[in-house]
Amino acid sequence: MATTKTRKTSIVPMNTRTAAPLLALLCLLVLAGLGGCDEASSEARVAPSSPVEVGVISLHPQSVPLTTELPGRTTASLVAEVRPQVDGIIRERLFREGSEVQAGEVLYRIAPSTYRAEYSNALAALKRAQASLPSSESKAKRYADLIDQDAISRQDYQDAKAVYEADLAAVASAKAALESAKISLDYTEIKAPISGRIEMSDLTPGALVTSNQSAPLTTIRQLNPINVDLTQSSTTMLNLRQAIASGTITVEGKAMTVQLKLENGTIYPYVGTVEFSGAKVDE
Numbered sequence: 001m002a003t004t005k006t007r008k009t010s011i012v013p014m015n016t017r018t019a020a021p022l023l024a025l026l027c028l029l030v031l032a033g034l035g036g037c038d039e040a041s042s043e044a045r046v047a048p049s050s051p052v053e054v055g056v057i058s059l060h061p062q063s064v065p066l067t068t069e070l071p072g073r074t075t076a077s078l079v080a081e082v083r084p085q086v087d088g089i090i091r092e093r094l095f096r097e098g099s100e101v102q103a104g105e106v107l108y109r110i111a112p113s114t115y116r117a118e119y120s121n122a123l124a125a126l127k128r129a130q131a132s133l134p135s136s137e138s139k140a141k142r143y144a145d146l147i148d149q150d151a152i153s154r155q156d157y158q159d160a161k162a163v164y165e166a167d168l169a170a171v172a173s174a175k176a177a178l179e180s181a182k183i184s185l186d187y188t189e190i191k192a193p194i195s196g197r198i199e200m201s202d203l204t205p206g207a208l209v210t211s212n213q214s215a216p217l218t219t220i221r222q223l224n225p226i227n228v229d230l231t232q233s234s235t236t237m238l239n240l241r242q243a244i245a246s247g248t249i250t251v252e253g254k255a256m257t258v259q260l261k262l263e264n265g266t267i268y269p270y271v272g273t274v275e276f277s278g279a280k281v282d283e
Helices: 016-045 113-148 154-186 234-246
Strands: 072-082 088-093 106-110 189-191 196-198 218-230 257-261 267-273
Touching: 072 196, 113 154, 218 257
Parallel strands: none
Antiparallel strands: 072 218, 088 106, 106 189, 196 218, 257 267
């Protein structure tokens, strides 16, 4: 039988005093290896540097626009409340609410029969006064010739002259009455005093209106051009005026321009100008 010899290897525990120097030596070797890696990596990173390009900007004094943002409220450039100038019943309304109307356009018609009759009476009165005028005029002229010849008394001449002058006054009065009747007849057509956008009608056909009523029939607002009322503190305005007076700020042109920013943040496409600065301060 073959036999196998086995060598026994025994592990002898290392003494603490013997192990400490060995551990210290291993740590130094590891640190030395790490130091070599750092040097190698730093040498790899450092490369010959190229010149760095530096931009140069030349500064020159120049004027810049001064922009101030202020709150404002748009207002119509013209506002007209439409009211009747004669009494009567509205027969028809001739405009579409919310539309654009032109100055002189007929908006309402009032029943004109009464005023047409008054115009006819005034016209007849004028013709009656004019009919008697030639007779009194010729008599006054004839008596003027006779008075120079002492053919008539001065009293007769004065009476003839007074009749002629009364007829002249009657004709003038009749013309004025006719003109007044014509104006009243024309007022039965209520016309737009200005051009602009007309609002809702407060009265409908069939309603009774009077010449002295306080409630308007409708309102017209002219929106082209349109005004914008701006609000600025008095301190800011005072500083701005002092800067303009000292020359720090200069105004080019005749007026300062204004660009509108609407409530939703969009910019209104048209540019306006500052017309004037009010003297009233909100206390």
